Amino acid sequence: MSRRPTQKDIEEQNEYLLRLQGNLRKAGERAARELAAFPEVEKIALFGSVARPLEKEIPRFREYRQAGIAVYHECKDVDLAVWTRDLSRVREMGKARTKAVNDLHREERIGVAHHRVDIFLIEPGTDRYLGRVCNFNQCPKARKDECQVPGCGETPFVRQHEDFTFDSDALLSDRCILLFDRKADTADA
Structure with a gap:
């Protein structure tokens, strides 16, 4: 049986969760910088829990859940909305995301796996969701159930869930x- 978290444990957990959110936000900002270099990208927004003030909740962590102790929400990934008018370089967008998180690790020692930065592709003008940038290096990837979803890979490297x-x-x-x-x-220039 696990022990009940102390006040110090709770404070340290909350500090960790806020730091995690900040690190994921930095990864999103770095990825956005790389993606902004694509002329077909019109707009990029960070959304989801990384973009908002964290609320407290009873978490999945056993000792906190069993004791009914609320801590800040645990951010698991970065959600980026990318409005793009052309899907022909989606694979290159995935590589740009990987470069961004690799640079963040090298320069600031903040480790965020590339698959934790989700790029949601959005159609400019309509805001219609088109799919996500795939994390695989092939389209379709052999023996991957994810690639069997209807519409997945119809446009190479655009994943459907x-x-x-x-x-x-x-x-x-x-x-x-x-x-x-x-x-x-462009208007500011």
């Missing part, structure tokens, strides 16, 4: 952080 429906409300201005807007950058 079974039974997934994108909630466009996640992109409302009060729920996301705009990281790049080509139109605004």
Whole structure:
């Protein structure tokens, strides 16, 4: 049986969860910088739990769950919405994401796996969800069930998830952080 967390344990856990959110946000910002170099990318926004103030909840961690102790939400990944008018270089976008997290690790010693940075592809003008940038190095990847989902890989390296429906409300201005807007950058020039 595990012991009940002390006040110091709770404070350290909350500090860790806030630091994790900050590190994931840095990974998202780095990836956005790399993706902004693609001329077909019109806009990039950070959304999901990494983009909002964390709320406290009873977590999955056994000792906290059993004791009914709430701590900050555990961010698991980065959600980036990328409005792009061309899907022909999606594989290169995946490589840019990998470069961004590798650079972050090399320069700041912050380790975030590339597959924890999800790139949601959005159609400019309609805000229609198109799919996500695939994490595999082949399309389709041999013997991967994920590649059997209807529509997955129809456009190379654009992944579809079974039974997934994108909630466009996640992109409302009060729920996301705009990281790049080509139109605004052009207007400022």
